[in-house]
Amino acid sequence: MPNKLAEQTSPYLLQHADNPVDWWPWSPEAFAEAERRGVPVLLSVGYASCHWCHVMAHESFEDAMTAAYMNDHFVNIKVDREERPDVDSVYMDVTVALTGHGGWPMTVFLTPGAEPFFAGTYFPPTPRPGMGSFRQVMEAVVDAWRTRRQEIEESGADIARRLAEAAERGPVAGLASNPASGVADELTPGLLDTAVAGLSARFDTRHGGFGGAPKFPPSMVAEMLLRHAARTGDGHSLDMVTLTCERMARGGMYDQLAGGFARYSVDATWTVPHFEKMLYDNAQLLRVYLHLWRATGSALARRVVRETATFLLTDLRTEQGGFASALDADAVPAGATGTHSRPEEGASYAWTPAGLRAALGEDDGAWAADVLGVTAEGTFEHGTSVLRLLADPPDQARFAAVRTRLAAARATRPQPARDDKVVAAWNGLAIAALAEAGALLDEPDWIRAATGAATLLRDVHLVDGRLRRTSRDGRVGTNAGVLEDYGDVAEGLLTLHQVTGDPQWLAIAGDLLGVVQAHFGAPDGGYFDTADDAEALLRRPRDDSDSATPSGQAAVAGALLTHAALTGSAEHRRAAERTVARFAPLLSRDARFAGWAGAVAEALIAGPAEVAVVDSPQLERIARLATAPGAVVVTGGPLVAGRGSPGVYVCRDFVCERPVHTAEDVRRSLGVKVAT
Incomplete structure (x- = not known):
């Protein structure tokens, strides 16, 4: 019989709707029930494509005896961290403080007043x-609650x-108040040079990326370095991005058959990925590349x-025009039966030499094994290998045919599940990436896809002028949008406005930023992650550092800066400057955690350039190839108003240079590198 999760919209919660555990969704009613019964709360936080969340579910939450113990001694609450990043943030801070590390699944024991007293991750x-067993942990908590409740x-x-x-x-405020930091709360070219030098010191000169295993795609840092290179001419910044992107694209983290990136690499060489594919990673990496x-x-x-955009449209686009959150890391191995039919990580993606020969024949199978790094010993588990492209094969036609045949063979295997909820922030990232890529690479279908996702957000997620965090099957969820939703959706709509010229996207983005100013502001000039009228938690979340996505503050x-460049709003520019200035200490200390703030800072220092194109499609295409940090390019709106003669007008703070009328002049003025 389904538990209390059966009516939820989250695919992760629905995965647990048939557990013998009497799960509750996060709600006042759940805590009232704990108070009535006089028992603690067991809070379990995860997400649909999380491998170890699935493992703990199979081992414990599907076990009748474990579930009976949980039901007898706790009120059990299940939370999808992607639907409730505010709840996740609060209790992840607790988990890290109590254990020294975090991750998912996260297990926290709370009083009926939602106050945490014990925490961990996977048990x-x-x-x-x-490491004690889950049952031992629960028994210890129950004993302590019974004997030492006060x-x-x-x-x-x-x-x-x-x-x-x-x-x-706050983390940024704490850095700013540290007299030993010696960094003034202002952004200067010298500060950004220091930030880049710090990144260079942590750069893996052999494999790319920063630090060791596990290694995550440094999307926001890459954007910062690209902008720094464009502004300063620093070749080393560009080299760091080039090496990192090449190694990621040739490694196992990139799907060599169908495009799209896995979440991260478990090693320092980008060889073996954690196989889940997230919308937010692929949207950001599409834009980086x-x-x-x-x-x-x-x-x-x-x-x-091109391949990543195709992956987004083919594998993640929903019937309603939005983009699903993720593909799972796990799938049931081909031919598995009985007790061996549990999903396994990477089962859809790993190959053996024999598997290649079965799909391609002896000659092509052996050739593909050499090209794609598939060995008898294997690079993954049980003698299997993850496909890598160590070098471009001379025979590209043969390679294309082999890829097509292998993709067809892989399609016959059991496929990973899809978390098909639509998250506002991540769709904002996808809208920005597809709209810009569609304009630069002349792919109108990508622009139409971006427009479709924006329309879904407008029609479904925007309720009474406020964003909702998620929807599924066109049904909007109840959870309020958080700061990153407003920032990333506004960014996507502003990019779509630049590409399409449609003024509605500029207007909606302006309205969203107005909500931010009215409801998210903090006394020090920054922003909280939740609105002033959102559900009160133990603290009002405010995470300044980037994680897998830009921090809400940086987004x-x-x-704000892009809106100011498009409209001439001094108020929006001042707000952007105040917010980014708060990141100066963090940029100086370790820019890996403030990459998007650094990218915005590069745009602030560079202007950014405001480019108005009047009646010249040829020059418009060249202008959109500008590498100038944060440049906006429009063919309509305030920047274009009153400019009668055809040409390109390059402005900063709405002070314009003389118009240019030739392709070469546009290239020189905007730092265009590639041919059209």
């Missing part, structure tokens, strides 16, 4: 060295108090753009 069904409640209240105090200071191609003319980067700053 196994049986004890392991240094002490536990006092501890939970103390943790909640310290969490609130830390939130008031587009900008790399624009800066260098790289044929590899251009191919990755909003970028959209």
